[in-house]
Ligand code: IMP
């Protein structure tokens with residue numbers, strides 16, 4: 627069944643996102659240097675990561691790219707919710723400077739888990755870049771190193787973010803307005 631055409635209020639336009647990606651890439655290049663391993667967390671970050679790595683290129687970064695799929699189980703509002711790797715990276719992180727990219731930081735559990743896992747595997751450094759930060763939803767004490775935009779406490783879609791696997795293709799980030 628196809629998704630119905632919702633009324634979407636745009637929060638971040640594709641022009642806003644593009645401008646911010648250029649700024650983020652410059653911040654990252656300055657902080658991390660040229661030789662980094664980018665790990666994009668699937669599925670939500672694939673659109674953001676695809677744009678950000680090209681912005682990184684123009685900022686002088688020459689990254690290697692890998693992917694990791696993570697799933698959280700259990701009620702997100704309960705602090706026992708656990709994160710599991712459903713698709714692991716292929717590259718080794720030992721001694722590498724790693725930039726983890728994800729779509730949105732809510733409870734903080736996904737990023738906390740992934741960053742700790744990569745440090746345990748011997749990464750020299752792990753920094754995190756999130757397109758959106760929903761600060762009001764934080765459960766664990768985790769702060770991202772690089773953030774695209776602060777996000778209001780609304781369910782957002784587009785630019786990789788889904789609702790029931792739909793709307794990832796929207797070129798902007800918005801939220802569905804109830805009729
Ligand atoms: P957390 O920080 O561990 O709670 O995980 C955040 C994850 O939940 C993200 O990677 C998204 O996959 C998903 N998520 C959280 N908020 C939203 C939203 O507003 N729209 C779509 N997905 C979301």
Ligand code: MG
Pocket residue numbers: 667668669670671728729
């Ligand atoms: Mg996700």
